[in-house]
Amino acid sequence: MKESKVPTLKSIAEKLNISVTTVSKALKGYSDVSPVTRQKVLDIAEELNYTPNSIAVNFRTKQSKTIGIIIPEVVHHFFSSIINGVIEEAERQNYFVIILQSNENKEMEKKQVELLISKRVDGIIMSLSNQSNDEDYLKKIIDRNIPLVLIDKISKLIDCSKVIIDDKKAAFDAVNHLINIGCKKIAHIRGPLNPQNSIDRFLGYKTALDHHNIPFDSSLVYPCKRVCYEEGYDFTKQLMNDHPDVDGIFAITDLVAVGALTYLNDQQIKIPNQVAVIGFSNWFMSSVISPKLSTIDQPGFKMGAQAFLLLKEEMESMRNAGKRVCKTITLNTDLIIRESTSK
Amino acid sequence: MKESKVPTLKSIAEKLNISVTTVSKALKGYSDVSPVTRQKVLDIAEELNYTPNSIAVNFRTKQSKTIGIIIPEVVHHFFSSIINGVIEEAERQNYFVIILQSNENKEMEKKQVELLISKRVDGIIMSLSNQSNDEDYLKKIIDRNIPLVLIDKISKLIDCSKVIIDDKKAAFDAVNHLINIGCKKIAHIRGPLNPQNSIDRFLGYKTALDHHNIPFDSSLVYPCKRVCYEEGYDFTKQLMNDHPDVDGIFAITDLVAVGALTYLNDQQIKIPNQVAVIGFSNWFMSSVISPKLSTIDQPGFKMGAQAFLLLKEEMESMRNAGKRVCKTITLNTDLIIRESTSK
CATH class of the missing domain: 1.10.260.40 (lambda repressor-like DNA-binding domains)
Structure with a gap:
């Protein structure tokens, strides 16, 4: 050499x-x-x-000035917005960000946590895979006194700092809006059974029905596995066969809602007059498709920036006082009304 | 503590x-x-x-098993696909990826290169900001014998490995297609003057006109600064005022093309019969908007995976033989014909 x-x-x-x-x-x-x-x-x-030589320097100060973030998927607009927020705030404070993606896979997530620990990162931000709950490898992060912030897809069973939105309230707002514009039979294309945000959005849907004395009908609820465009399309097809008189759809995320819109457009079913549709997350595409999609704005960038600031607070608290902060920050969501629900 | x-x-x-x-x-x-x-x-x-303790281990082996990637923007679908490809391949080979974003800013990019060097990463993958060309900090990476792979947004003046598409040929294919469906007066909403891919797409546009003996008219070329949706909308408005008889638009990227579609839809200008539109990149949204957008498919994920493999080859060559590989890999693009050009 x-x-x-x-x-x-x-x-x-x-x-x-x-x-x-x-x-x-x-x-x-x-x-x-x-x-x-x-x-x-x-x-x-x-x-x-x-x-x-920063490796030598870090070896002395015992700070690596590097944090790790594990998220389900980078290409999702919402998660890339979160990453964007984390990176922008981390850069401002001279921290490096190691990004890993779990592909919604628990085994991968476990391996990644171990890699980050062995890399001696100063702290970890995670949005959990759909399969994860109170896993041992999450507890290990706590046991090892490594600062941890969970973001958006959290587990209530892990005792650490969190940055979330109020999914139940946001879903309530969406379904309440459908009812207010006159919908009487509302279907919910929901997420998988395990993740907390999928459970909370489903509960928000049920609470809104209750609130307006509309009986809950479990046959109107369709659970996605992969939470993708194709499932939105296929479940809407199935829904229109099962319940031709349905007049509203609340989808777990905009990508699924866009699948629903496409099926309804293909069948020349009038949106919103025959069926109104609302999504969740406010992806950019929702503002340019036709009809423009009503949705709940979920502040991904801000959540990412907040998660870094909270992690920094954790890191300082661990260093100076040897204890965790364990704070939960809940950010506001907004109901965005567009053509798909404007009767 | x-x-x-x-x-x-x-x-x-x-x-x-x-x-x-x-x-x-x-x-x-x-x-x-x-x-x-x-x-x-x-x-x-x-x-x-x-x-x-991997920091101690790495200190001995002089490998950090970490690579850095600097890209203009994480939220762009194309760049997040590249990141996805890099991460997936890197994970398979037990490498960590530090992701930094330059926000299209040369000063930020310079700072990030210096940070990555001080972090002693094993190699660097970069997609250059619109402002960058043969910058000293890029040469410094070469001088310091750090493996470097440029991806998509490259500089011809930097002598290193590259993963690219043939932007000129791809743009030729797009404009050639517009001419083949009968367009006679084609505008180009182009990118900024500096980046190589923006130059090459413009040259592809010109070559296609030449090829069909259509005289080049510089007043039909509109240069974007930020390459965003709003510029697509505003330039199309300006274009329709300047040249009401234009019958085709080739936009530098899908986001800009979607801005064009929105303006034309708002004005009830028939797409593609009055004006046909083609984009570049094949974002997911292009397949669900109305009319569905014709475009050039740019294989972001594959480019990212290839860039990592090429970087690994560089790292091994530098370690074992003390010299660079300096190979350029050109991946194929595809013309995707959808409603916006189907007369």
Whole structure:
């Protein structure tokens, strides 16, 4: 192998004929090094393209200035907005972000937690896979005193800081809006049975029906497995066969709602007059498709930024006081009314 | 601060009353440790939840098993697909990915390169900001013998490995298709003047016109600054005022094309009969809006996976032979014909 060209403290010291200690002190701005010497060291460091070895530095301070984030899927608009928020805030505070995606797979998530622990990250932000609940590897993060913030897809059984929205209230708002515009028979294309946000949105749907004395009918609830466009399309087809008189659909997320819109458009079923549709999340695409989709705005970017700030608070609390903060921040959602529910 | 619970080699050694060296050798499977002792060490390590300190390990092997990727924007569907491809391949090979976003800002990009170098990553993948060209900080990566792969938004002036598509040919295919369906006066909503892919797509547009003996008219070319939905909308408005007889639009990317579709829909201008529209990139949304958008499929996920594999080849070549590979991989694009150009 070619000889390494990487300049070291030693090479700077040799060039100036001074000690390595003096070079090190000069670079750190210690006052017992004369300004003249300091300037010489800085000039040579610049000339040699010297970069401090942060692994060595971190090894001393025991901070890696790196955090890890594990999320189900990067390509989802909502999750990429979260990442965006985390990265922007982390960059501002000179932290690095290692991003890993679990692909909604518990085994993968476990492996990733272990990798992050072995990488000695300063803290971890996670949005759980649909399969995860009170898993041992999540408890291990707590046992090892590693700061942890759960975001959006959380487990109530893990005692740590969380950044969430009130999914139940947001779903209530969506379904309440459908009822207010005159819908009497509302279907819910829901998420899988395990994740907390899927449960809470379903409960919000039920509560809104209750609130208006509309009896709950379980045959109007269709559970997605992958929460994708195709399921939205196929369940709407099945729904229109099972219940031709349905007049409203509340979908677990915009992607599923867009699948529903496409099926209804293909069948020339009038939206919203025959069937009104509302989604959840407010993806960009929802504002440009036709008809434009009503939805719940979920502030992904802000959630990501908040999650980093909360993690930072955790990291400082662990370092200074040896204890967790364990705070839950609930961010507001907004009902966005567009063409798909404007009768 | 609370006493740290993190188990060390020393705590395992003390528990078994053997030397730290023996514990270390046992964990690494050295043959001069008896199988019985080895098993005892593994059992205690398991019991104590011991995880090897990878920072210390890396410090010895001089590999961090971490790579960095700098891209303009995470929320863009194309870039999040690239990230997805990089992460999936990196995970398969037990590498970590540090993701940074430049926000199309050269100063930010420079700072991020320096951070990655100081973090001693094993290699860097970059998609350049619109402002970047043959910048000194890019040359510094080369000078420091750090493996580098440029992806999609590259600079021809930097001598390193690259994963690209043939933007000129792909743009030629798009405009050639518009001409083949009968368009005679075709506008191009182009990207900024600096980035190579924006230049190449513009050249592909010009070449297709040449090929069909259609004279080039520079007043039909509108340059975006931010390459966003709003610019697509506003430039199409301006275009329809400047040239009411235009009958085709080739937009630099789907997001811009969707802005164009929205303006034309708002004005009840018939697509594609009065004006046909084609985009570039094949975002998911293009297949669900109305009319469905014709476009060029750009294989983001595959490009990301290829970029990681090429970076790995670079890293191995640098380690074993002390030299770069400097290979360019060009992936195929496909013309996707949908409603916006189906006369």
